[in-house]
Amino acid sequence: MKKENDQSNRRDFLKFGLTAGGALAVGAVLMDGILSMDDNPETGEKTILFDRKGHVFEVDPTHLLECKTPPVSNAEARKGIEGKKFVMVIDLAKCDGCKLCTEACTTMHFNEPDREWIKVFKMKDAKTTQPYWFPKPCFQCDNPLCTKVCPVNATFKREDGIVLIDSERCIGCRSCMAACPYSTRHFNWGHPKETPEMASLPYSPEQGFPRRVGTVEKCDFCPHMIRQGKMPACVMGCPMDAIYFGDQNEDAVTCHSGETLQLSQLLEDRAGYRYMEELGTEPRVYYLPPTNRKFPKPGDEGSTEGTGSTSSMSGMEM
Amino acid sequence: MNHTIGTIQEDSLRPLRSWGRGTLIWIAILLAAGTWGFYAYYYQLRHGLASTALRDYVSWGLYISTFVFLIGLSHSGTLVSGILRITKQDWRMPITRTAELMTFVSLLFGGIMPIIDLGRPDHIFNLILFGRVQSPLMWDVICIFTYFVGSTMFLYLPMIPDMALCRDRLKETSSSVRRWMYRKLALGWTGTKTQWRYLERSMTIMTIIIIPIAVSVHTVIGYIFAMTLRGGWNSTVFGPYFVAGALYSGSATVVLGMYVFRKIYHLEKYMTLKHFDLMGRIVLALTLIYAYFNLNEYWVPAYKMAIHERHLLTDLFSGEYAKVFWILQFGTVLLPIIIMSFPKGRRPNILAATAVVVVFGAWLKRYIIVVPTLLHPFVPIQDVPADWATYFPSWVEFSVVTGAIAGILLVLTLYSKLFPIMSVWEVEEGAEVEETKKLAAEMRSKRAATEAVQTNVY
Ligand code: SF4
Numbered sequence: 001m002k003k004e005n006d007q008s009n010r011r012d013f014l015k016f017g018l019t020a021g022g023a024l025a026v027g028a029v030l031m032d033g034i035l036s037m038d039d040n041p042e043t044g045e046k047t048i049l050f051d052r053k054g055h056v057f058e059v060d061p062t063h064l065l066e067c068k069t070p071p072v073s074n075a076e077a078r079k080g081i082e083g084k085k086f087v088m089v090i091d092l093a094k095c096d097g098c099k100l101c102t103e104a105c106t107t108m109h110f111n112e113p114d115r116e117w118i119k120v121f122k123m124k125d126a127k128t129t130q131p132y133w134f135p136k137p138c139f140q141c142d143n144p145l146c147t148k149v150c151p152v153n154a155t156f157k158r159e160d161g162i163v164l165i166d167s168e169r170c171i172g173c174r175s176c177m178a179a180c181p182y183s184t185r186h187f188n189w190g191h192p193k194e195t196p197e198m199a200s201l202p203y204s205p206e207q208g209f210p211r212r213v214g215t216v217e218k219c220d221f222c223p224h225m226i227r228q229g230k231m232p233a234c235v236m237g238c239p240m241d242a243i244y245f246g247d248q249n250e251d252a253v254t255c256h257s258g259e260t261l262q263l264s265q266l267l268e269d270r271a272g273y274r275y276m277e278e279l280g281t282e283p284r285v286y287y288l289p290p291t292n293r294k295f296p297k298p299g300d301e302g303s304t305e306g307t308g309s310t311s312s313m314s315g316m317e318m
Numbered sequence: 319m320n321h322t323i324g325t326i327q328e329d330s331l332r333p334l335r336s337w338g339r340g341t342l343i344w345i346a347i348l349l350a351a352g353t354w355g356f357y358a359y360y361y362q363l364r365h366g367l368a369s370t371a372l373r374d375y376v377s378w379g380l381y382i383s384t385f386v387f388l389i390g391l392s393h394s395g396t397l398v399s400g401i402l403r404i405t406k407q408d409w410r411m412p413i414t415r416t417a418e419l420m421t422f423v424s425l426l427f428g429g430i431m432p433i434i435d436l437g438r439p440d441h442i443f444n445l446i447l448f449g450r451v452q453s454p455l456m457w458d459v460i461c462i463f464t465y466f467v468g469s470t471m472f473l474y475l476p477m478i479p480d481m482a483l484c485r486d487r488l489k490e491t492s493s494s495v496r497r498w499m500y501r502k503l504a505l506g507w508t509g510t511k512t513q514w515r516y517l518e519r520s521m522t523i524m525t526i527i528i529i530p531i532a533v534s535v536h537t538v539i540g541y542i543f544a545m546t547l548r549g550g551w552n553s554t555v556f557g558p559y560f561v562a563g564a565l566y567s568g569s570a571t572v573v574l575g576m577y578v579f580r581k582i583y584h585l586e587k588y589m590t591l592k593h594f595d596l597m598g599r600i601v602l603a604l605t606l607i608y609a610y611f612n613l614n615e616y617w618v619p620a621y622k623m624a625i626h627e628r629h630l631l632t633d634l635f636s637g638e639y640a641k642v643f644w645i646l647q648f649g650t651v652l653l654p655i656i657i658m659s660f661p662k663g664r665r666p667n668i669l670a671a672t673a674v675v676v677v678f679g680a681w682l683k684r685y686i687i688v689v690p691t692l693l694h695p696f697v698p699i700q701d702v703p704a705d706w707a708t709y710f711p712s713w714v715e716f717s718v719v720t721g722a723i724a725g726i727l728l729v730l731t732l733y734s735k736l737f738p739i740m741s742v743w744e745v746e747e748g749a750e751v752e753e754t755k756k757l758a759a760e761m762r763s764k765r766a767a768t769e770a771v772q773t774n775v776y
Contacts, residue, residue: 114374114702114703115374119700119701121697121698121700122700123698136697145545145546145547148452148453148545149453149454149455149545149546150450150453151445151449151450151453151455151456151459152441152444152445152447152448152449152450152453153448153450154444154448169441169444169448170437170438170441171436171437171438171439171441171442171444171445172367172436172437172438172441173432173435173436173437173455174377174378174435174437175453175454175455175542177374177377178377178378178542178543178546178548178692179545179546179547181546181547181548181695181696182695182696182697183374183375183695183696183697183699185374186374187367187373187374187377187437188366188437189366189367189368189370189372189373190365190366190367190368190369191365191366191368212438213366213437213438214366214367214436214437214438215437215438276696279547279696281547
C-alpha cells in the first residue's frame, strides 16, 4: 500500500517535471517558429497553446518537440523557496526501526543500496542506557561547515534552510565530506548506474539526478516535492508517523497521516533536542527523546532487527 | 680544503659533460615507472575514483597524505637556503642549490596530488570561475601557487651566473639546443658590477619573502584538516604542528640530496663532514621541536579522553594502528634524536640512513593523521559493505604515487645532468672567504708568536 503510494508519488513528480518543462518549451518553440517538421501522420487532435501575449494556437501533438528543461532554473534552485524555513522533527519514541523511510527515499531518488540518504542507526549512548533507533537524514544545518569549505560554492545554503549540491559545478574535492560531522554525504565513486531515460532527464540541483560521476550527493529534503506542495519521501514513507516536516515560520509540522502540530509546543512538551548540539552546527532537524515506547527497542525479541545485517553498535558505545 | 676557483668550476661542470650508460638506464627505469603511473591515472579517469580504495568514510587517503608529505619536503629549500642565508651562515654555499632544487620538485609533484585526487578534474576551472576565498582548499591553491612561483625564482636567480658559466665553458661538449638553453637562461649575464648588485638585491628580497610564504603554505595545509570538527583534526595546534613536521622532513631531505649528489658526482671536497655535522644538528633541533608538538597533539587529548577522541586515540595507542603509531613515535622520532645527538651519528653514512628513516616516517605519519580519523566519525559506521570500514590503497593509488616519485627522481636526475648541482659562484665566494679567514688566522698566529717572543725577550 505504502509502496504504491511512493511509486505514484514518483510518477506524479516525473509527469510534473515533464509537463511543466513541456509547457515552457512550447512557448519558446512557438516564438522561434521551430516546430517539428517531420512527416509523421497528423493525429487529428489539437493541443491548445497560449503564448505570452495571449495568442491562442492549435497545434497537432505530432508537431510538438519534447524539449527538456529543468523544472527550476539554477538561480532559483540556489535561492530556495521564498518565505519558508523548513524543519524536520523525528520522534524517536515512535520509530520502530522498520526502515521504510529509507526505502521510500531510495525509491524516489533512484539511490543505489549503498547510499541511504536517510539512514536508521541503532544507537546506544552508554552501557547503562537503553538502545534506540535513530533515523538520520541530512540535518540541513544553519551553520553548515560543508558549505563553508567548498572551494567553488557547489554546495550552498538556501534561504529556505536547505543545503543543496550543484553537481554540475562540483569538482569532487570531498572537502565537504571531511567537514560534515555527521557523515551525511555520499560520493559517486564510479559511473552512476542509470537507465538512459533517467540520464536524459534535465538536471536541477533540486532533484539531484541525473547523477554525475565524481561528485557528491546527500539528502536534500526533497525540494522538488515541496514545490508541488508535497511532503518529502521519508515523511510519506514512515508508517509510524515518526517523522514530521514543516515550516518553522508557520510554526507547524505535519506527519504522514496528516496530523499537524505546533512546532514550538511539540518541542516544549516532548523536550525536543538537536543531535550533538555542542558542535554548533545548528541542525534544522529536531529529535524527540525515545520515552514510553510501545514497540520493541533494538536488540529485543521481535524487533525488526535482522532484516539487514546490523553491525555492532560501535561508535557511541563505551 | 685547498680548492682553487678553477677546480671548483671544473668539478661542478664535470657531470654535465657526458651522460654515462648508468644514467641512461636509470632514466629509462624512471620513465617506465612514470609511464605506468600515467596509465594508472588514465585508468582512474576512465573508471572514476571507484578504482581507488577510497569510499564514503575514508574519502581522503594515500593521495592526500602524499600531498601533505611532498609539500612538507618542499620546506627544505626555504630552511637551508633562506634561513641560513639570512643568518649569514657561509658554510651553506655548497648545499643551497640542492635544497632549492628539492623544494622546486617536491612542490611540482606535491601540487598535482590533490588534482589527481579530484573526482572531476575536468571541472577544475570552476576554481577560477566560482572560486571562494573562504574555503581552506582555496587558501592552499593560492599559497602553494605563490610558493611555487617564489621558489622557482629562488632556484633560478642564483643560477644565472652559473648559466653564463655553462654558456662560456661548455661550448664544445654540448649540443646546439643546450647551448641555446644556457644562452637564454643566462639572460646576457656578463658579470658586471651592476648585474651583481641587482642579483644580490633580488636574492635578499626573495629570501625575506619566501620564508613567510613557506610558513603559510604548511599552515593552511594543516587548516584543511583543522577546519573540520572531526576528532583528531579539530585541533588548534595543527598549523604549527604541520609546519614543524614539514621542517623535520624537509631538512632530512636536504641531507639525503647532499649525500646522493656527493656520492655520485664526487663532491666530497665541497660537501664535507662539517656540512653533515651541521645539517645533522639542524635536523636534530627540528626533530626535537616536532617531538614536542607530537607530545602536545596526543598527550593533551589523551589525558582527558573525551568521548569522541577516545575511540580514535584507543585505536592509535592500542588498537589497529598501534603498531604503526608507536613505530613512528619511537622509531622515526625518538631514535633519530638519540642517534643524531652523538657526533658519530652525524657522519654522512649514519646521518643519511637516519634521514631515510625520518623521511619515510614523515610520510607514514601523514597517512596516520589522515586515515584513522576518517574511520572514527561521530555517527557510528553501521550497515556498510565490509570494505568501507577499512582502507588500504589500491594498485591504482600505489601506481600513481610511484609514478609521481619516479617523476621527482627524473627531474632531479635531469637537472643534475644539465645544470651545476652546486652554486658555483657562491662556492667560489665561500672559498674566498675561507682563504681570507685562513690568511687572517695565519697573520694572527704569526703576530701572537712574535709577541710571545717579544714578551720573552723582555
Ligand atoms: S566535493 Fe564538490 S561540493 Fe564538496 S566541497 Fe568539493 S566541490 Fe564543493
